[in-house]
Amino acid sequence: xxxxxxxxxxxxxxxxxxxxxxxxxxxxxxxxxxxxxxxxxxxxxxxxxxxxxxxxxxxxxxxxxxxxxxxxxxxxxxxxxxxxxxxxxxxxxxxxxxxxxxxxxxxxxxxxxxxxxxxxxxxxxxxxxxxxxxxxxxxxxxxxxxxxxxxxxxxxxxxxxxxxxxxxxxxxxxxxxxxxxxxxxxxxxxxxxxxxxxxxxxxxxxxxxxxxxxxxxxxxxxxxxxxxxxxxxxxxxxxxxxxxxxxxxxxxxxxxxxxxxxxxxxxxxxxxxxxxxxxxxxxxxxxxxxxxxxxxxxxxxxxxxxxxxxxxxxxxxxxxxxxxxxxxxxxxxxxxxxxxxxxxxxxxxxxxxxxxxxxxxxxxxxxxxxxxxxxxxxxxxxxxxxxxxxxxxxxxxxxxxxxxxxxxx
Amino acid sequence: xxxxxxxxxxxxxxxxxxxxxxxxxxxxxxxxxxxxxxxxxxxxxxxxxxxxxxxxxxxxxxxxxxxxxxxxxxxxxxxxxxxxxxxxxxxxxxx
Numbered sequence: 358x359x360x361x362x363x364x365x366x367x368x369x370x371x372x373x374x375x376x377x378x379x380x381x382x383x384x385x386x387x388x389x390x391x392x393x394x395x396x397x398x399x400x401x402x403x404x405x406x407x408x409x410x411x412x413x414x415x416x417x418x419x420x421x422x423x424x425x426x427x428x429x430x431x432x433x434x435x436x437x438x439x440x441x442x443x444x445x446x447x448x449x450x451x452x453x454x455x456x457x458x459x460x461x462x463x464x465x466x467x468x469x470x471x472x473x474x475x476x477x478x479x480x481x482x483x484x485x486x487x488x489x490x491x492x493x494x495x496x497x498x499x500x501x502x503x504x505x506x507x508x509x510x511x512x513x514x515x516x517x518x519x520x521x522x523x524x525x526x527x528x529x530x531x532x533x534x535x536x537x538x539x540x541x542x543x544x545x546x547x548x549x550x551x552x553x554x555x556x557x558x559x560x561x562x563x564x565x566x567x568x569x570x571x572x573x574x575x576x577x578x579x580x581x582x583x584x585x586x587x588x589x590x591x592x593x594x595x596x597x598x599x600x601x602x603x604x605x606x607x608x609x610x611x612x613x614x615x616x617x618x619x620x621x622x623x624x625x626x627x628x629x630x631x632x633x634x635x636x637x638x639x640x641x642x643x644x645x646x647x648x649x650x651x652x653x654x655x656x657x658x659x660x661x662x663x664x665x666x667x668x669x670x671x672x673x674x675x676x677x678x679x680x681x682x683x684x685x686x687x688x689x690x691x692x693x694x695x696x697x698x699x700x701x702x703x704x705x706x707x708x709x710x711x712x713x714x715x716x717x718x719x720x721x722x723x724x725x726x727x728x729x730x731x732x733x734x735x736x737x738x739x740x741x742x743x744x745x746x747x748x749x750x751x752x753x754x755x756x757x758x759x760x761x762x763x764x765x766x
Numbered sequence: 767x768x769x770x771x772x773x774x775x776x777x778x779x780x781x782x783x784x785x786x787x788x789x790x791x792x793x794x795x796x797x798x799x800x801x802x803x804x805x806x807x808x809x810x811x812x813x814x815x816x817x818x819x820x821x822x823x824x825x826x827x828x829x830x831x832x833x834x835x836x837x838x839x840x841x842x843x844x845x846x847x848x849x850x851x852x853x854x855x856x857x858x859x860x861x
Contacts, residue, residue, distance in 0.1 A: 563784060581780075
């Protein structure tokens, strides 16, 4: 299949989300605006007002209702989308778990923002880390182009009948949401064909008949009932199984999309930049990877064997990919844009260090909590981290397991 | 509930019910059981109205009130509301 000719248009990250949703034949969008996600809701409501989409747009009174409406629309068989950030995601918390447990394939953009208090509207990852264990697939974008591409892929992944698992697409607040980039967009009909028409897995009704998994008066089903100690555990085990199947589907969708668009993101799970022959490696999520890649280029030009591993799917965690990329390195630093207060490092550090425990050899691994509440992460700070890694690689000794990069003493 | 419970590979996703709610005998949650004295009962059917679980029915054939102990959770509302004091709550296993 030849790569499709595409036009390049200026879009910020939020607009890239709205544009991708416009093209993805979405039936229901229920959302509540919150900085820095607001542009998604504004742009999309313009598409609705202009008649550019036939989506039912539901104005709700809170984020809890936004996700409740999206999830229930999804259970009737509709393709549903919502978006939020920070306190909005925190208010959704209950419904985040309900959506995953009801196996409603909702797609949600999360424009990552710090949690209060003190109140702050800027980027960090503490909002979404609180939802890490909720049962959603998590895609993380490095730039507006990847935001656009990931939203389109997310519908195909979430709605796969073997998966039926909601997908979050994470984009860094302001750094991505409000920064204008040149974004290549596929023609409407190509996206529509790519996302396709939603298919439904079959489930047993009360008569033992196999019926499509959706609320339909022609095939009555009871969804979301009380589930006591005799069966709740089995349903939770099924969700874990879906996460085991997910990598196959994520890969298939990523590769098929790459053939169409010419764009791929590492192997779909991790994006390894100069990692193969590297001695010192940083591991990060989201837009920080862009700055870090520039620093890696500078270090490489001086003969320093530096690399950066960006994780694209935090859930399911690509354990094998991370392990293979890091196990033979001399020193590894995790860049954490959130902190687990009192937990010895941020949540991302815990994930990566946990993976390395199963590796053949254990490189020394340290954590840098950075950028909380939108604090900048300039190249100089990243250069200092690589300097620390050179020292650790030389001596094999870790002086500080967890440090805070960019905080004033 | 006599059958062997199913495993996660056999059941539908998301807790979709594969059997009707009436197959689930919530009456086994009960610790107190309502017992009616037919001599005191005036058959006013107030108990039928106040029962939150439709566990008190009118039997057309016998022309009498019938308790369905498969679904009576023993909440005691019927006994509390009965004007004729015809219903008493008796501890299960205590008869």
